[in-house]
Amino acid sequence: MGLSQADLAHLPANTRPLDRNTPFTFSCHSGLDCFTECCRLLELALTPYDVLRLRRATGLSSSDFLEHYVIIEDSEDETFPRLYLTMVDDGRASCAFVTAAGCTVYRDRPGACRVYPLGRASKHGASGDTEEHYILIQEPHCHGFLDQVTQTAECYCLDQGLLEYNRFNDKVASILKHPQVRSGKILQPEERQLFLLFLYDLDRLRIEISGGVIPDMTPIAVQEVISKNDEELLLFAIEWLRQRLFV
Ligand code: SF4
Ligand code: SF4
Structure with a gap:
């Protein structure tokens, strides 16, 4: 290689x-x-x-x-x-x-x-x-x-x-070099805000998840996610964002 x-x-x-x-x-x-x-x-x-x-x-x-x-x-x-x-x-x-x-x-x-x-x-x-x-x-x-x-x-x-x-x-x-990015995908303003929130602002992300930023989460799932430590939460956030941006 x-x-x-x-x-x-x-x-x-x-x-x-x-x-x-x-x-x-x-x-x-x-x-x-x-x-x-x-x-x-x-x-x-x-x-x-x-x-x-x-x-x-x-x-x-x-x-x-x-x-x-x-x-x-x-x-x-x-x-x-x-x-x-x-x-x-x-x-x-x-x-x-x-x-x-x-x-x-x-x-x-x-x-x-x-x-x-x-x-x-x-x-x-x-x-x-x-x-x-x-x-x-x-x-x-x-x-x-x-x-x-x-x-x-x-x-x-x-x-x-x-x-x-x-x-x-x-x-x-897996987000930055996604095939859709290479093909010229343009992020919408809301998606750019999600990028900053999910990848860089984990304390605020916990608050926003409690407030419903991720649709259709049960209260138990919300509690489970916001209880994660920072490393676990970041891994969750990367995967959620990847699926959200590249449906
Ligand atoms: S090693 Fe430390 S002081 Fe030097 S650029 Fe990096 S963060 Fe700054
Ligand atoms: S301090 Fe910085 S400039 Fe000096 S050897 Fe280390 S890496 Fe190189």
Whole structure:
């Protein structure tokens, strides 16, 4: 399984494809002169699972987290709304969670922060199999490549705790990369609101489910769903939304 010539032609500069077991040298630690340089001048897109973890780390409700830390871009030119972590206006567009000592939400940092300097893309076959592709991004500001610590994409992702992130992101991909989306489906305004509610605002979703946002649910079913923990509720929400959007 490899990238096609068309895929390769679209890779950005400083980027090359990487097989999951091909070794590369890299190590990131606070002793490097580039420490936290990668936490500035970012466009950090957030997945639903990123928001779930960050909301928990900050102790805020999902609605308050979205209000304080997230920029929502909801352009009709895009199939789905996009969510980005807010950067601080400090002249360097630093992440709201970076300090001189490092990341204050390290245990719950987004998947994009964990996977860097790799990138991961997944494709899902008709039989439910997942095809993974990795790229290695070597940017001038990142000096972690000078450390001679041997890694592979497979081990690095494991070390960075990415398996759980990948599990949720692959489920969300069943919506983002649905065949109807590839065929040009346009989401209606109400569907765009459901996308934000079901995937990113789980505390408000519990309230809305109690208020009847999902038609024809029995009181027992409502109670069962709103009692789920955040991870279970997100899995339920992804599946419900997928069926709602692509009938
Ligand atoms: S969340 Fe943490 S690791 Fe990610 S950019 Fe912000 S400070 Fe850096
Ligand atoms: S080594 Fe790279 S990833 Fe690690 S702190 Fe430096 S710039 Fe960031």
